[in-house]
Amino acid sequence: MVSSLLAIVAGIIIVAGGIWGIVFTYSNVARENITTPDDASIPGVPVRGPLSLKAQADIIRTHTLHTTGDKTYSEMPSKIPKIDANGNPVLDQSGAPVMVSNDARAIWLTATTLITALNLGIITYVFSILILLFGLISIWTGIIFCALSKKY
Numbered sequence: 001m002v003s004s005l006l007a008i009v010a011g012i013i014i015v016a017g018g019i020w021g022i023v024f025t026y027s028n029v030a031r032e033n034i035t036t037p038d039d040a041s042i043p044g045v046p047v048r049g050p051l052s053l054k055a056q057a058d059i060i061r062t063h064t065l066h067t068t069g070d071k072t073y074s075e076m077p078s079k080i081p082k083i084d085a086n087g088n089p090v091l092d093q094s095g096a097p098v099m100v101s102n103d104a105r106a107i108w109l110t111a112t113t114l115i116t117a118l119n120l121g122i123i124t125y126v127f128s129i130l131i132l133l134f135g136l137i138s139i140w141t142g143i144i145f146c147a148l149s150k151k152y
Helices: 002-030 050-067 103-151
Strands: 079-081 099-101
Touching: 002 103, 050 103, 099 103
Parallel strands: none
Antiparallel strands: 079 099
């Protein structure tokens, strides 16, 4: 009987932790006031739950690939020749091109940060739901053990 009650109490605590994780994730995502763009897989919705988080992460990647000519961070050089107003490379005194940081790689750094944060929200939702499920299983197990202990 004691183990049944312990399983039920533990289950209630675990369920509360799972609910807290869901509420925590929802409120932190909601305060950013993100809405998916019209070309997202789920267009024009506030980003709150795992599906809208995924839609936003996917469209950020799509937009970044479009901006960088379908090249990822690792496919681009870190330095590129500096170009003047006419589109010609700027040369130094020795006639070699002046190299500057590749701004397209900086776009990828920002995109990767945003995508990672959105994906972390998805993982947090999944983990919280899993915890909630484990809590419910613990409660159910405690109830079954309690019922069985009264029979025998």
